[in-house]
Amino acid sequence: MNSLPHGGLALAALDEQLLQPGVKGLPITAPLRQGALGVQGWNVLRGDTSFPVALLKASALRHNLDWMRRFCAQYGVTLAPHGKTTMSPQLFGAQLANGAWGITLASSTQVQVAHRFGVRRVLLANQLVARADINSVLQLMHDDPAFEFFALVDSIAGVERLAAALADHPLARPLPLLVELGLAGKRAGCRTDAEAMAVARAVAAAPNLQLAGIEGYEGLLVSDQRDDDLRAVNGFIGRLAALARACDQERLFGGAQILLSAGGSGYFDLVARGLAGIEGMSRPVMAVLRSGCYLTSDHGSYLRQIGQLDVREEGHAALGGAALQPALEVWSVVQSRPEPGLAILGMGKRDASYDIELPIPLAWHRPGPGAPELLPAGCAIVKMNDQHAYLQLSAGFDLEVGDLVGCGISHPCTTFDKWPLLLAVDDDYAVRYAINTFF
Numbered sequence: 001m002n003s004l005p006h007g008g009l010a011l012a013a014l015d016e017q018l019l020q021p022g023v024k025g026l027p028i029t030a031p032l033r034q035g036a037l038g039v040q041g042w043n044v045l046r047g048d049t050s051f052p053v054a055l056l057k058a059s060a061l062r063h064n065l066d067w068m069r070r071f072c073a074q075y076g077v078t079l080a081p082h083g084k085t086t087m088s089p090q091l092f093g094a095q096l097a098n099g100a101w102g103i104t105l106a107s108s109t110q111v112q113v114a115h116r117f118g119v120r121r122v123l124l125a126n127q128l129v130a131r132a133d134i135n136s137v138l139q140l141m142h143d144d145p146a147f148e149f150f151a152l153v154d155s156i157a158g159v160e161r162l163a164a165a166l167a168d169h170p171l172a173r174p175l176p177l178l179v180e181l182g183l184a185g186k187r188a189g190c191r192t193d194a195e196a197m198a199v200a201r202a203v204a205a206a207p208n209l210q211l212a213g214i215e216g217y218e219g220l221l222v223s224d225q226r227d228d229d230l231r232a233v234n235g236f237i238g239r240l241a242a243l244a245r246a247c248d249q250e251r252l253f254g255g256a257q258i259l260l261s262a263g264g265s266g267y268f269d270l271v272a273r274g275l276a277g278i279e280g281m282s283r284p285v286m287a288v289l290r291s292g293c294y295l296t297s298d299h300g301s302y303l304r305q306i307g308q309l310d311v312r313e314e315g316h317a318a319l320g321g322a323a324l325q326p327a328l329e330v331w332s333v334v335q336s337r338p339e340p341g342l343a344i345l346g347m348g349k350r351d352a353s354y355d356i357e358l359p360i361p362l363a364w365h366r367p368g369p370g371a372p373e374l375l376p377a378g379c380a381i382v383k384m385n386d387q388h389a390y391l392q393l394s395a396g397f398d399l400e401v402g403d404l405v406g407c408g409i410s411h412p413c414t415t416f417d418k419w420p421l422l423l424a425v426d427d428d429y430a431v432r433y434a435i436n437t438f439f
Helices: 008-016 034-039 058-075 089-097 108-116 131-143 156-168 193-205 226-249 268-275 301-312 314-319
Strands: 053-057 103-105 121-127 148-153 175-181 209-216 258-262 285-289 328-339 342-345 360-365 380-384 389-392 404-408 421-425 431-436
Touching: 008 034, 008 089, 034 431, 053 058, 058 089, 058 268, 058 421, 089 103, 089 108, 089 431, 103 108, 108 121, 108 131, 131 148, 131 156, 148 156, 148 209, 156 175, 156 193, 156 209, 175 193, 175 226, 193 209, 193 226, 209 226, 226 258, 226 268, 258 268, 268 285, 268 301, 360 380
Parallel strands: 053 421, 103 121, 121 148, 148 175, 175 209, 209 258, 258 285
Antiparallel strands: 053 328, 328 342, 328 404, 342 389, 360 404, 380 389, 421 431
16 A cells, blocks of 8 residues: 555655654654654554554555445446545555546645645646646646646636636646536535536637536535435436536537546445436546545444445445445543543544544553453543543443543544544554655
């Protein structure tokens, strides 16, 4: 999982860099080469690392990579996973090596990071508006003819800004754009089909721009009402497909194929069913899924959503049976037992996601040999400060100061951005290698 098809020198430099004392999760007191982490013999359950520490279960990563590759092959769709989830060049490389068509990103600076580490096809699932951001992308396209880049647009004003930038900084090839179809009251995107058609016509008519496809994000429709979600998602994907047909009838698309892109991390099976194999178009249609959280999944919101996907897909019979597995955990130490039934953990909002729900306590271990034990029902994180978590203990269960507690998280994106380095471990929690992030 440590190789990229391009950008190998930049990636190799990560393993050669000297990590200084003070890196979160590392117990080092002197500089240590990153590539030597896996031969230190550290084991999290023995208490060898600093705490808190963020972990990735290597076996779960491998399983999820393979599962998504088989899913895409079964449905005839293409994957451009959203790199904002991890912003990790090692994980980008693993996804590309397992068949990803490209990497989706959210900002021009993320694009620059990905390009530095060898990513040569990027879908920017966002509007490209600020002058400096537009210029940075155009510079990459100018300097690297092998770099393929696609962006979104949802307004005539956006089209005009991009066309003006290209007039000032012309390229030897057009800038491919996807019209973004939005939802009322949600974030960016054309609110009506008529608006979307007007933007599509403006792109097709502008010099140096090319209408490459249509895009939308159904993840904004996720709620607690699953039946309503299914109807809304299917309806939205139907609108996206109909918009593509209307653009094709007017011969607005300019590329060799038509890109249709959607697919968050909860309902990507509905997107695959709705977009794959659309027939009757003037050129081939490529359905591009953008799920980013599939790689690590989680123990909260996505675990529940994938459970529903599992039901819809009748147990993934054609996909090997097992669904996506949670790979990301944050382990911390019991710092204090100030009251009966309450343990204070040495992790907080600086270390774990809390934007959707608080971390989910999974297991505990007294430092030393052996395997962790599941925490009993009733144990829950009920509050977090910057550096502390309040673990409510179930009746009759006790922990001691110095015990280790492993937590799952809900929404991996906002845990990754808290860790410049995460440790990949085997199933026995032995440290194998490091994963870097660039937020």
